[in-house]
Amino acid sequence: MSDQSKTTTNRKRGLGALLALAGTRKSSLIWAGIFSALSSVLSLAPLIVIYLVLLQLAHTEQNTALAGLWPILGWGALAMGLRWLLQVSGGILAHLAAFNILFDLRLAVADKLRRVPMGWITARSAESINKILRDDVDRLELFIAHHLNDSAAALTLPLVSAIALFYLDWRMALVTLITVPLAVLVQLLLWKKVPEVMREYNEVNARLASQVVQYVQGIAVIKTYHRGTAIASTGSTVALPQLVAAYFDVIVRMVKLTVPAWSAFTVVIGANMLCILPFGGYWYLQGSLPLELFVLCLLLGLGITRPLFQLAFFGSLMRLIQDGYGRIQDLMEAPELADVAGTLAPADNSVEFVSAGFAYDEVNVLQDISFKMAAGSLTAIVGPSGAGKSTLAQLLVRFWDVQQGAVNIGGVDVRELPLANMHAQVAYVMQDVFLFYDTVLENIRLGREDISEEQVIAAAIAAQAHDFISRLPQGYRTVLGERGARLSGGEKQRLSIARALVKDAPIIVLDEATAFSDPINEAQLLQALGTLTRDKTVMVIAHRLSTIIDADQIVVLDAGCVVACGKHAQLLEDCVLYRQLWQLQNDSASWKIKTAPADEQLALADTAVKGAASCR
Structure with missing residues (x-):
């Protein structure tokens, strides 16, 4: 020693x-x-x-x-x-x-x-x-x-x-x-x-x-x-x-x-x-x-x-x-995210990744990520599992700091923004919603005493959550179980959207917010998300490509790299990986319970691998 x-x-x-x-x-x-x-x-x-x-x-x-x-x-x-x-x-x-x-x-x-x-x-x-x-x-x-x-x-x-x-x-x-x-x-x-x-x-x-x-x-x-x-x-x-x-x-x-x-x-x-x-x-x-x-x-x-x-x-x-x-x-004594003093604020709600790179324990997860999200635009992040989509979103909300390059909001590196100012810029609606062992009211306003109950109810109505909240034993005063155990996945998501509406941040990050929803809940969630993202800069991580075909741009990730960027029609024409993802989703829509012959399974896997390689 x-x-x-x-x-x-x-x-x-x-x-x-x-x-x-x-x-x-x-x-x-x-x-x-x-x-x-x-x-x-x-x-x-x-x-x-x-x-x-x-x-x-x-x-x-x-x-x-x-x-x-x-x-x-x-x-x-x-x-x-x-x-x-x-x-x-x-x-x-x-x-x-x-x-x-x-x-x-x-x-x-x-x-x-x-x-x-x-x-x-x-x-x-x-x-x-x-x-x-x-x-x-x-x-x-x-x-x-x-x-x-x-x-x-x-x-x-x-x-x-x-x-x-x-x-x-x-x-x-x-x-x-x-x-x-x-x-x-x-x-x-x-x-x-x-x-x-x-x-x-x-x-x-x-x-x-x-x-x-x-x-x-x-x-x-x-x-x-x-x-x-x-x-x-x-x-x-x-x-x-x-x-x-x-x-x-x-x-x-x-x-x-x-x-x-x-x-x-x-x-x-x-x-x-x-x-x-x-x-x-x-x-x-x-x-x-x-x-x-x-x-x-x-x-x-x-x-x-x-x-x-x-x-x-x-x-x-x-x-x-x-x-x-x-x-x-x-x-x-654990290392902290560096904070800076002052009142520096972004010029607008645009977001830009500049040659950003990040690694977990020296294993590269993202490499040389570069693209820009214009203020008020909708950008979708798609790609196979493990491509680095959620990590990319978490760099924007500064759960971690990039190890190479930069992430800018309104032309300012997020590391140069005071943490309080930076966090005020972004609302993050996660795939796995966390709810505290507290009342519905406090879960939505998340300890902000300046938010009145009337504002909370207005946010819940906009998030399509007011009806099911009203049916709870004590309404907005109902204490939720641990991690919101009393609620369904769709109900949790709508409370998460109401929480984001209360925050009213100019940039919204949606990490597959409708992943666990049934068709009825999904329709309500999509309506709530429409209210949440109106006039905002939005990054959405999507696995259901049908929900993002009208996005202003779609960024395709694979193995931590940007392999393509463009609109839906353009990517279908130019990127084999995106085309394969689109085809697989369409095939799954007509899926029935049966076992495909082994040679068909191998052929399908081989096609997906070749498609990913051609995008590179």
Whole structure:
């Protein structure tokens, strides 16, 4: 590992990085720690009361001894009341600071996700990002609200007890603490391999969580094909049973490593009684250790081990917390789409791709893409599956940045536009509509408080969605299920169009918006799309070529390259690939359920390949 890597690892996993989260609330955490430390010191008050009572009874006459007990008991009760007050104050300060810190952190993480390229997000499973937002941040709440205070108390109590023992009798202090270094050494030796297993545990746990989510989401397919949990491995995907077995194996290894270590620690640290009793008893019988002092040292020796157990437990939890915070920092340090300050705006609604190129993980997806969309025009993007059509559209809405060339809106490179201005220019109606677990009203206006309910209803009417919304149990106040589970595909699309109408952007991108519609829904969708795209610059990704024959221009993509560009009639005449796509669509319109002879299937495939080659 390089020095730079080591520095990064230390910065991510160090206690200082966790404490740096406090920011302006650091003083609250400091005071919380002080209050907890003082509260732990006051927990010694009952032991001091016992010592003073024994001292009073041993060295004072009976009549005066009883009278002298009341002040001692009174001071003891006062100490316990003060301890309660300090503990409550420390807990309140720590919890308020923790909730505020994590509130800011969750908002920061959510804002960061908004600014990173889509490629960074799609390269990770939804569950792994959910784990960061939920589990890893929740563990930080435990650290800030509980572990900091408890650690301050667990450090202070043994330290004060040790000082008191040395002050009272240095011999008793030595025999009380003699097992502590040995216990720490035993734990360090036995726990040496634990960090490696913990890293493996975190990896397997994340993969298992992702696979479980995939299993639940795909349960309909699994039931249809009677697969049960025996999901076959494909590529980098490991079957659920294998992941469960891997999780079981790593847990067993962790138990084998940690249980002996923890057991050895508890046995050794608690063995100080084997030293305190015989040595203390011997010195008492010798007369060099008074009985009341022997009892006090015995009680202090018993009490000194409990906070040491807590410290050891916190040490094991810190590994999980630090690993989780490392993942949070990885997210917060992810590359962002560059933003610029200012108020630069496009001159018009035209769009131009200038020798644009893009690659996923060094695999070229688009190469030397060049064409222009005039303001107010309709441009259709067609081509075989995998040609790069959706990626092209997503470069326009700046889900990613081009790696070569440029994408211009109104003569301005989108990378030179402030993100807020750029996003205001484009509305994206996706093929797979995402709806939030919220009301219909909020799904359409998408959190914009400046959009009134009347404007939302007007947009829904224009999008042919008002009728089915009105039939919902609470109309526009109906809470949709997860991802809009209560709605059909066509209804979701119409809500997506209503959302785009509310945005009222001058450029519209339609990614096969009618792909999942039945004929009735499609007619309504086409009417809604007509309203949405009126007087707009439109890019439409189409698989049904019959819907775009009147487009101002049709761009034909194949293998990430523009192989032809023109109107429908011109492309039918000049581009074999477009002609083949048109013919295949027409053939599919009269398709019936039958099996073509093998030689016909091979001939059809061969014709399509030759057509694609001739377009190049």
